Amino acid sequence: MSTIKIRATHKDGITTVKALINHPMETGLRKDKKTDKPIPAHFIQEVNCTANGKNVLQANWGTAISKNPYLSFKLKGTNPGDQISLSWKDNLGNTDSASSAIK
Template sequence: MAKSIRARATLKGDTVTVKSLITHVMETGLRKDEKTGDKIPAHYIQEVTCEHNGKEVVLAQWGPAVSKNPYLSYEFTGGKSGDDVSISWVDNKGEKDSLTVQVK
């Protein structure tokens, strides 16, 4: 079970709509700690991969300009109810998470 990803996939006609929310700090590396004045190290998602039944449908390469707790929504055709949709991410520190949901 993914700790940082919430998602749902819904079918309407022949189009699957996936909506997901990823909990992540998304630090740019440019902000300073208010108490110490030291820079807060960069910590952001670099790559998000979305698959439908094991086939890649979206590959997003992100950087430090993406906001904290990013929301990702996308659509694709060719899915049906009960199909698996997977979302996974990897950040610049090597941390990662993934989640698989079924199309409803």
């Protein structure tokens, strides 16, 4: 199952994209309470968003983005039916992507 939930809605010429990603976003500073060992950092570093295959937004994230990140942005020059896609890459090299048509 995809880790990304994405929804794009069009209103008055502006498309609002909302996305939720399932990810632990570990800072590397927390300790495991039982073993007292630090939990290694595991966080998304890069998020890329495209509209009809064209890059529209690139996000570079640090560890201070909350667990299960939420991201919302707005686009102009897009129409209902256009494909919005989002992909992420974390510091361990994992990636995922999802896309959705604008409603």
